[in-house]
Amino acid sequence: MVLDPSAYERHFATVAEPFALREPTLFHDEGLQGTLEQWEECTADLVLTPTRYLDVGENGARALEEAVSQINATDTSRVAFAVPVDARWLTQRLDELVSLLRRVRIPKALILGSKDKPASSKQNAQALRRIFSEVEETALLRIDLAAVDAMVHGASFASIGDTASTRRAFPPGERSFNPDPSDTSPNVLVPDLLGYFRGSTLADHLRADSLRCSCPPCADSGENEGAGRVGRSLVQLQDSADTPRAHAHNLAVWSGLWWELSGSHVPACRSRWREKCACALQNHEEYSRRVSPVRDKFRPSKALEYWAQPHH
Incomplete structure (x- = not known):
């Protein structure tokens, strides 16, 4: 069982705030270390970091670099670094993404953000294979059957969403467009x-x-x-x-x-x-x-x- 705080559903990442941190308590300090300690008290086998949504622009790139630095400075045991990137990273910033992921010392969990199907294009399928062949201990979450291709080509684990809305991550404040709202078929x-x-x-x-x-x-x-x-x-x-x-x-x-x-x-x-x-x-x-x-x-x-x- 994996606990996902899903901070990327509500907040965009910035250099100042790449993570959504919890309030410090009597038993836990402030900052990322204290937040992770609070999450690790649950019974889940693995906890994802509360990483905010990483847009494809320069601010998102700098935020991811800051998040990598912070997570490498923490003491973790049952934590995976959630990497909720806009799917355009796979075509516009792939080299940078691979380089940053390779610097992370703990397991990584890649989550693709998009209003459409994030892994349906040839370019994105190629990019995902490159990531899993070049970056060890990397998972792919909230996706469709691209999870199977990822596992076949080196992903450490993967998850397939139960519904269309959980087979991707939407940018904060946005949701999928249904051309026929009256169609409620699964x-x-x-x-x-x-x-x-x-x-x-x-x-x-x-x-x-x-x-x-x-x-x-x-x-x-x-x-x-x-x-x-x-x-x-x-x-x-x-x-x-x-x-x-x-x-x-x-x-x-x-x-x-x-x-x-x-x-x-x-x-x-x-x-x-x-x-x-x-x-x-x-x-x-x-x-x-x-x-x-x-x-x-x-x-x-x-x-x-x-x-x-x-x-x-």
Whole structure:
């Protein structure tokens, strides 16, 4: 269990205040050391530093440098350095980010901030692989299936958000834009496509008897309904009331995927992951034939295309 104070959701980092510090108490001093000591009293296995949101501008860069200096001067035991950077760091300040992360003496937890999907582009996918290959003891949190690619390529641990809003960090004061607020259907992880899609999209563009899933929660659902068929059609997950079932399905799918990949040595694990991504690309083409060419809802992300390529 990881405790995340999530200071980056409320505050921008500055050189004067790179962290959101707690008030000193009778038993804890002021400053970062005292704040971390208070957080470490919880029962979590790991505590993230209360790092504020690091914008891509010069102020954010100077704030990250100051945060690195402060965390290296503290005495910690169960702490990881949270690095909530705007996703534009991956294209505009990547060399600087890698250099600063390599200076940190404790584990790091990278969190990408963006109003859109922060790891869906080829450039960001490439940058993340570079970070995990060059910086030891680095994790990737609050992300989508980019977490799997990160783990395959050297991340120490990763987390996949349960909802769309927890698969990224938003800049303080901002939230995602929903083009259709009336659509309350959950996001469903489609195993064949290695991607998340609105339940309404699946219901509108796929046959009712298609996309049957036999992950444990879906298999249990099929048995409970007494339908006489294995599993459940993901097309059924189209209402807000289906959100808990969609979350259970999503968790079962990606955890099962990681269980399958992690049973291999690194070269075989990477090869198998690439093959799964390549297969998902082919499935996107197949699924697209089931919908109108004008309303193609199943185009793969550039990141998936990159993951599917052989790299040497």
